[in-house]
Amino acid sequence: MKYDFETIVPRYHLGSNKWMEMKKVNPDIGPDIIPFSVADMEFLNAPEIIDDLKNFLDHTVLGYSGTTEEFRAAVCSWMKRKRNWNADPSWIVNTSGIVTAFFNAVKAYTEPGDGVLLLTPVYYPMYKAISLNKRKLVESPLIYNGRQYDIDFEDFAKKAADPSTKLFIMSSPHNPCSRIWRKEELEKLGKICLENNVIVISDEIHFDLIMPGYEHTVFASISDEFARNSVICTAPSKTFNLAGMQISNIFIPDADLRERYIRELSTSTLSVQCNILGYRACQTAYERAENWLDEAIAVIARNRDIVADFIGKEMPQIKLIDLEATYLLWMDFNAFELDYKELERLNKVEGSLFFDEGYIFGEAGRGFERWNLACPTKYVIEGLERLKKTYKKYL
Numbered sequence: 552m553k554y555d556f557e558t559i560v561p562r563y564h565l566g567s568n569k570w571m572e573m574k575k576v577n578p579d580i581g582p583d584i585i586p587f588s589v590a591d592m593e594f595l596n597a598p599e600i601i602d603d604l605k606n607f608l609d610h611t612v613l614g615y616s617g618t619t620e621e622f623r624a625a626v627c628s629w630m631k632r633k634r635n636w637n638a639d640p641s642w643i644v645n646t647s648g649i650v651t652a653f654f655n656a657v658k659a660y661t662e663p664g665d666g667v668l669l670l671t672p673v674y675y676p677m678y679k680a681i682s683l684n685k686r687k688l689v690e691s692p693l694i695y696n697g698r699q700y701d702i703d704f705e706d707f708a709k710k711a712a713d714p715s716t717k718l719f720i721m722s723s724p725h726n727p728c729s730r731i732w733r734k735e736e737l738e739k740l741g742k743i744c745l746e747n748n749v750i751v752i753s754d755e756i757h758f759d760l761i762m763p764g765y766e767h768t769v770f771a772s773i774s775d776e777f778a779r780n781s782v783i784c785t786a787p788s789k790t791f792n793l794a795g796m797q798i799s800n801i802f803i804p805d806a807d808l809r810e811r812y813i814r815e816l817s818t819s820t821l822s823v824q825c826n827i828l829g830y831r832a833c834q835t836a837y838e839r840a841e842n843w844l845d846e847a848i849a850v851i852a853r854n855r856d857i858v859a860d861f862i863g864k865e866m867p868q869i870k871l872i873d874l875e876a877t878y879l880l881w882m883d884f885n886a887f888e889l890d891y892k893e894l895e896r897l898n899k900v901e902g903s904l905f906f907d908e909g910y911i912f913g914e915a916g917r918g919f920e921r922w923n924l925a926c927p928t929k930y931v932i933e934g935l936e937r938l939k940k941t942y943k944k945y946l
């Protein structure tokens with residue numbers, strides 16, 4: 552490995568909630584414990600990005616700044632090179648994050664009382680974007696087969712056909728079950744949405760974190776019709792561990808949808824401009840940090856294989872959902888028949904295992920845990936040993 556994926560920076564004093572959460576549970580937590588929760592990486596940033604930012608700060612003025620032509624070209628060139636998608640620079644609207652983007656889309660494209668479709672269980676702020684804006688949650692539960700999740704197309708079509716359903720927010724690849732929606736599945740979903748005038752918000756924040764052997768399809772790349780009926784949410788934040796930079800690139804190919812989106816942003820006094828350092832970090836990442844990303848994915852895939860091997864041999868009661876994308880391993884603990892709150896207590900208090908609790912992703916997530924594997928391998932191995940010790944009496 553050319554890059555350092557072993558050094559940990561404890562972030563208790565850097566405002567990281569997930570690190571502080573551990574201290575709240577156990578004030579005496581040792582230096583050998585790191586959090587396995589919230590989706591940012593416990594990896595140092597790519598040196599290409601850090602060195603460039605240092606150099607940039609030596610030669611810039613931190614005034615109001617928007618995007619440059621070079622920035623937009625770098626973003627579109629990344630989409631073409633990595634995902635074979637011909638995106639036009641004029642489609643990009645920037646927001647400080649993707650949660651902001653789908654909250655804004657709910658307000659821009661629906662009215663209070665309208666239905667918004669979700670494939671559940673799913674990333675929890677999507678529920679909030681619906682309930683806090685007084686829209687109606689329309690759930691199409693995914694079908695769980697013990698190893699992976701599938702879409703119930705019949706149910707989805709029925710729910711989309713309800714005239715009050717106006718919007719579908721999709722997580723693609725899907726968080727938390729890490730499923731990559733195949734091109735044929737996206738085609739079916741997109742067709743149903745077009746037939747029923749349902750706009751698609753495709754949250755593709757994890758679209759660069761694709762495990763070896765898998766392929767991700769950008770929803771809007773499938774056809775012009777799909778592109779004109781969708782908003783594609785992308786960012787360098789998960790890919791390059793830049794969440795604190797608050798930069799996302801929202802692609803809205805249709806001029807009318809784009810105009811409505813921007814109008815809604817401005818009525819919320821939100822800006823289409825982001826942070827000057829965020830732009831710079833994003834551009835540098837897309838232009839120069841691809842090798843770092845390749846190595847990061849290799850470390851995540853190695854961590855996944857180590858967990859799968861250990862669990863298969865030592866704790867077969869735990870079912871692991873195939874990790875196709877993201878660095879978030881979805882694990883089914885239901886065979887232990889524990890109440891989901893007891894599961895949380897057992898892991899955090901007895902095991903010092905700070906996963907994300909499955910129940911936060913919806914009721915179907917009860918009994919599941921989500922393990923963030925973007926961390927040095929030695930912490931994964933230590934985590935597995937603690938897991939085995941914690942569940943000794945149940946094995």
Ligand SMILES: Cc1ncc(COP(=O)(O)O)c(C=O)c1O
Nearest residue numbers: 590648649650651674722726756
């Ligand atoms: C599916 C999904 N969307 C959005 C986000 C967060 O996006 P942002 O930090 O840009 O608001 C996350 C973070 O975990 C995520 O998993």
